[in-house]
Amino acid sequence: MCESSSGPTPNERQQELIESTEGLYLVDAGPGTGKTFAITRRYGTIVEQPAVEPEDILLATFTRGAATEMKERIVDQSTYALSDLVDAPIQTFHSYCHDLLNEHGYAAPTHLGLDERITGSTQIIDDELIEAERFREFLSGFRDEHPEYTDLYRVLSEPGELLDVITELASKGIFPTAEGWYRDGESHLDGDLEAFTAQFDAVNQPRNDGRKQSELREALSGFGRTKTYHPEAPSKSELRGGRGTKQLDSAVARTVFEEDRTGLKAFVHDVYVEYLQFALRRNYLTFSFLQLFAFVLLCEDQRVRQAAQFEYVMVDEFQDTSEIQFKLALLVCGTNNVCAVGDWKQSIYSFQYADVRNILNFEDRLDQFAADLNKDTERVAFDTDELTRIELEENYRSTESIIELSEQTLTTPATSGEDVSTTLDDVVELSANAAFDNTVLEGIQHEDEHEAVLTKIQAIVGNDEYAVEGEDGTPRPPECQDIAVFTRTRDYGRELLDVAAEYDFPMAYDGGIELFRTDPAKLLLAWLRILESDADRGWVVVLEEIGYTFDEIEHLLETESYPPAPVAFRDDLRELASVGAVTRRVLDRYGYTGDTGDVLLHTIQSVYDSTTVTRGELIQFIERGIETGATVDISANAGANAVTVQTIHAAKGLEYPIVILANMNDGRFPPRSRGSSIIQYQDPVGLRQRKCYSEAGAYPHVYDNWRHDVIRRCLPRGYDEERRLLYVAVTRAEQHVVFAAGDEPNTFLEELPVDVETLDVTVEPLDRTTSTAAELPFAITTPEGPIGHTPHSLMDETVFEETDERSEASAEVDSETRGLDFGSQVHEFAEAYALGDEVTPSNPHEQRIVEFLEGLSGELYVEEPVTLPIDVDGHRVTISGIVDLVQVTAEHVAIVDYKTDRTRHAQPEYRKQLSVYYHVLEEWFPEKDVTASLFYTSDGSLERIEPLTIVELGELVRNR
Numbered sequence: 015m016c017e018s019s020s021g022p023t024p025n026e027r028q029q030e031l032i033e034s035t036e037g038l039y040l041v042d043a044g045p046g047t048g049k050t051f052a053i054t055r056r057y058g059t060i061v062e063q064p065a066v067e068p069e070d071i072l073l074a075t076f077t078r079g080a081a082t083e084m085k086e087r088i089v090d091q092s093t094y095a096l097s098d099l100v101d102a103p104i105q106t107f108h109s110y111c112h113d114l115l116n117e118h119g120y121a122a123p124t125h126l127g128l129d130e131r132i133t134g135s136t137q138i139i140d141d142e143l144i145e146a147e148r149f150r151e152f153l154s155g156f157r158d159e160h161p162e163y164t165d166l167y168r169v170l171s172e173p174g175e176l177l178d179v180i181t182e183l184a185s186k187g188i189f190p191t192a193e194g195w196y197r198d199g200e201s202h203l204d205g206d207l208e209a210f211t212a213q214f215d216a217v218n219q220p221r222n223d224g225r226k227q228s229e230l231r232e233a234l235s236g237f238g239r240t241k242t243y244h245p246e247a248p249s250k251s252e253l254r255g256g257r258g259t260k261q262l263d264s265a266v267a268r269t270v271f272e273e274d275r276t277g278l279k280a281f282v283h284d285v286y287v288e289y290l291q292f293a294l295r296r297n298y299l300t301f302s303f304l305q306l307f308a309f310v311l312l313c314e315d316q317r318v319r320q321a322a323q324f325e326y327v328m329v330d331e332f333q334d335t336s337e338i339q340f341k342l343a344l345l346v347c348g349t350n351n352v353c354a355v356g357d358w359k360q361s362i363y364s365f366q367y368a369d370v371r372n373i374l375n376f377e378d379r380l381d382q383f384a385a386d387l388n389k390d391t392e393r394v395a396f397d398t399d400e401l402t403r404i405e406l407e408e409n410y411r412s413t414e415s416i417i418e419l420s421e422q423t424l425t426t427p428a429t430s431g432e433d434v435s436t437t438l439d440d441v442v443e444l445s446a447n448a449a450f451d452n453t454v455l456e457g458i459q460h461e462d463e464h465e466a467v468l469t470k471i472q473a474i475v476g477n478d479e480y481a482v483e484g485e486d487g488t489p490r491p492p493e494c495q496d497i498a499v500f501t502r503t504r505d506y507g508r509e510l511l512d513v514a515a516e517y518d519f520p521m522a523y524d525g526g527i528e529l530f531r532t533d534p535a536k537l538l539l540a541w542l543r544i545l546e547s548d549a550d551r552g553w554v555v556v557l558e559e560i561g562y563t564f565d566e567i568e569h570l571l572e573t574e575s576y577p578p579a580p581v582a583f584r585d586d587l588r589e590l591a592s593v594g595a596v597t598r599r600v601l602d603r604y605g606y607t608g609d610t611g612d613v614l615l616h617t618i619q620s621v622y623d624s625t626t627v628t629r630g631e632l633i634q635f636i637e638r639g640i641e642t643g644a645t646v647d648i649s650a651n652a653g654a655n656a657v658t659v660q661t662i663h664a665a666k667g668l669e670y671p672i673v674i675l676a677n678m679n680d681g682r683f684p685p686r687s688r689g690s691s692i693i694q695y696q697d698p699v700g701l702r703q704r705k706c707y708s709e710a711g712a713y714p715h716v717y718d719n720w721r722h723d724v725i726r727r728c729l730p731r732g733y734d735e736e737r738r739l740l741y742v743a744v745t746r747a748e749q750h751v752v753f754a755a756g757d758e759p760n761t762f763l764e765e766l767p768v769d770v771e772t773l774d775v776t777v778e779p780l781d782r783t784t785s786t787a788a789e790l791p792f793a794i795t796t797p798e799g800p801i802g803h804t805p806h807s808l809m810d811e812t813v814f815e816e817t818d819e820r821s822e823a824s825a826e827v828d829s830e831t832r833g834l835d836f837g838s839q840v841h842e843f844a845e846a847y848a849l850g851d852e853v854t855p856s857n858p859h860e861q862r863i864v865e866f867l868e869g870l871s872g873e874l875y876v877e878e879p880v881t882l883p884i885d886v887d888g889h890r891v892t893i894s895g896i897v898d899l900v901q902v903t904a905e906h907v908a909i910v911d912y913k914t915d916r917t918r919h920a921q922p923e924y925r926k927q928l929s930v931y932y933h934v935l936e937e938w939f940p941e942k943d944v945t946a947s948l949f950y951t952s953d954g955s956l957e958r959i960e961p962l963t964i965v966e967l968g969e970l971v972r973n974r
């Protein structure tokens with residue numbers, strides 16, 4: 015253990031929370047109020063008690079990153095070292111459930127009447143794409159075995175919908191057993207007529223003292239207009255009552271609610287239980303099944319429950335809990351020492367089954383869930399009455415102006431005329447602690463919105479009007495890395511990055527990307543199509559990529575006279591045995607060796623056993639991925655000084671000095687709603703079907719379900735979460751907020767108290783020297799490939815360009831490498847060879863690299879990204895780049911950079927580059943002897959470089 019305690023001094027309320035370790039606590043407090051700070055301190059207080067060990071305290075979070083960050087904060091604030099907390103239950107719900115099942119879960123399925131077992135080698139699938147593929151496979155077998163559900167297959171459009179229903183049910187604690195439903199699951203599926211009737215009545219009240227018809231009746235004025243209902247459905251006037259009627263007959267509530275759902279329930283049950291069995295037999299569990307089995311085990315096995323219970327339970331980000339997570343938290347509490355911390359206003363994960371009611375109606379739910387769990391035997395042993403609420407009202411992140419704006423977002427309509435039920439009274443007012451308030455709140459609008467955003471960023475960087483708070487609390491001009499662009503949907507982020515790339519603008523995307531809509535995936539699909547049938551659809555993409563014009567391509571396709579290089583490549587691909595190998599070759603060919611390529615390869619390999627999957631299956635998989643926009647997490651590092659682009663969802667929990675909230679456009683934020691699923695589960699109406707197949711009319715037909723259309727109008731329509739998204743976005747900002755829109759600004763932007771200016775778009779390819787003169791003395795982004803992307807900016811570029819030309823002129827370029835420069839090819843080869851890939855040298859340069867690498871001992875690291883922070887005239891400057899090769903032996907660290915130059919002309923310039931690497935590695939390996947050398951591939955010589963000092967590097971930066 016080590017002695018340490020650091021960080022800010024807690025305020026009075028935080029202190030109260032930190033010290034009140036016994037009993038039931040709820041903290042529902044705003045952004046930046048130090049919730050995470052206080053809860054980690056509280057953990058410290060608890061764990062420092064003599065009779066308490068880390069294993070007595072569960073601290074539940076929502077992401078692995080958050081769990082790690084918590085541990086680090088605790089280490090800062092307690093006498094515990096990170097090594098003492100390695101196995102401490104500071105973890106996500108999923109990982110807790112995984113641990114529990116590992117230890118006690120073997121027979122958990124028996125409690126649902128299932129014979130399968132959970133073994134120690136059960137694999138956890140946390141990737142939606144892979145899960146969807148497995149489910150698709152399951153369902154195809156299920157259909158063959160269950161012809162009795164043919165009518166339901168006729169209405170279902172997408173298997174994924176069924177998986178969604180199952181996941182939703184699991185998140186609410188509704189599970190099947192071999193014979194029926196677990197505990198009172200079936201009553202949930204049936205719904206709650208009384209609760210529904212109350213909602214029906216609420217929207218069916220005539221308005222304006224009875225003079226105006228009810229909202230429900232008005233909403234049903236289009237009843238059936240674009241629908242085909244079953245012949246038994248009432249006509250519009252039967253349903254609504256005749257002319258002049260003010261409200262629907264109250265008996266309608268019962269009629270729409272009561273619907274024979276026996277077949278639907280049986281179908282969902284059988285799919286659900288057989289999919290559970292399928293997963294267990296295949297030896298995998300999904301995230302939702304982990305929770306399901308942990309819950310069942312904790313409910314059914316008293317011995318396990320008692321063994322698993324903690325003395326203290328804390329949950330951070332409580333607004334993100336689902337119903338089952340709330341219940342799990344209760345089951346693992348051995349005492350009433352429970353503390354839930356969150357912010358209802360930041361609940362934005364309903365699509366992952368977060369239920370904002372868990373925090374909004376905390377007391378009611380606590381009582382209700384504890385009573386449910388205790389129905390047949392005592393499972394929650396503590397008293398749920400004595401709850402203490404602690405308010406935190408000091409905001410340590412944003413200026414007063416931003417706090418004020420953020421509060422308004424929660425009451426702003428999302429569509430014109432929307433009645434927002436939240437009022438400012440529902441929001442606890444926060445006070446700001448910012449050193450100064452120079453906040454700029456503004457809106458910009460232009461038909462070329464992407465360019466407008468870039469123009470605005472240019473205007474912000476280095477501009478004192480947008481000063482941000484420096485480390486010493488005084489204003490300083492902003493840099494690129496101070497700025498984040500948020501978007502409601504992913505596609506905008508992707509478009510913006512494409513436009514930024516055109517201007518060589520330093521931008522980095524952080525979060526999930528639609529993997530199959532990226533260029534590497536499209537090119538892979540093209541080659542697979544070519545391999546499969548020489549398909550034109552494949553050739554068009556490949557030829558376009560090479561640079562042929564549309565007319566040329568047309569001619570080539572007509573005459574089937576494809577150019578020799580891709581034909582040769584196709585023939586090479588044909589030789590490869592597996593689609594995994596094909597994927598790798600295609601990615602290599604186009605130089606997609608970065609994050610996206612890696613993730614694509616990894617995804618394909620994990621979805622399929624890539625040695626047995628056929629090309630046809632892989633083609634379909636990618637096509638489905640393109641269609642559904644399936645996403646995979648990627649964090650592309652664009653270097654130290656870049657603007658971050660991310661979705662609002664991904665930005666949760668983060669903070670930036672300047673936030674640009676882009677794509678504030680109609681139909682985008684909130685997104686225009688897509689068609690809802692055919693089978694749905696929803697409180698309080700239970701399991702419902704939007705369309706039904708019937709042979710009752712003159713012809714067999716898939717009818718719209720009229721009951722569903724009425725029910726839908728009775729349930730609250732939710733733009734509240736869209737407002738909360740707006741709130742989360744704004745509250746990430748410390749200093750300034752800029753909204754951006756294209757042609758059609760959304761209602762939010764129209765309603766918010768922000769002036770919107772039409773801006774002249776003038777994006778310049780970012781002149782790094784100008785921006786450095788302003789405040790960024792030196793900054794480089796880290797582009798995707800290995801050569802030509804090293805920190806050039808310290809070098810005399812004229813020398814460098816000359817070197818480039820020479821190397822190009824002397825390069826042994828063959829037709830296969832068309833479009834790729836020779837240096838890149840050699841570097842890629844070197845990387846692949848050092849990583850042990852099966853590559854053979856195709857020219858003397860590569861041969862020399864092979865000989866060189868063969869002679870090296872120790873550990874080799876390739877393409878190692880490094881960042882060197884230095885101080886220049888009081889400014890923090892970072893220089894980042896990628897080291898080609900680092901060799902680490904017992905006493906020695908050798909940095910090697912490959913150069914394909916014929917001459918030593920540029921050596922003095924390369925020295926600057928290698929010096930940067932040298933200082934980073936020296937810092938990393940203080941006890942070893944570090945050297946930096948250039949390896950000239952033209953003659954195989956290794957030339958040691960005498961590194962410049964940090965002061966000399968600083969001098970170079972200053973003189974830029």
Ligand SMILES: Nc1ncnc2c1ncn2[C@@H]1O[C@H](COP(=O)(O)OP(=O)(O)OP(=O)(O)O)[C@@H](O)[C@H]1O
Pocket residue numbers: 022023024025028044045046047048049050051052357360410411666667668
């Ligand atoms: N008493 C304090 N004095 C000074 N700074 C503080 C204090 N409490 C918290 N902070 C700082 O405020 C920032 C926000 O704290 P924290 O991340 O814990 O807030 P939060 O309530 O969890 O925020 P959010 O809900 O937006 O994620 C942190 O940088 C933290 O160090």
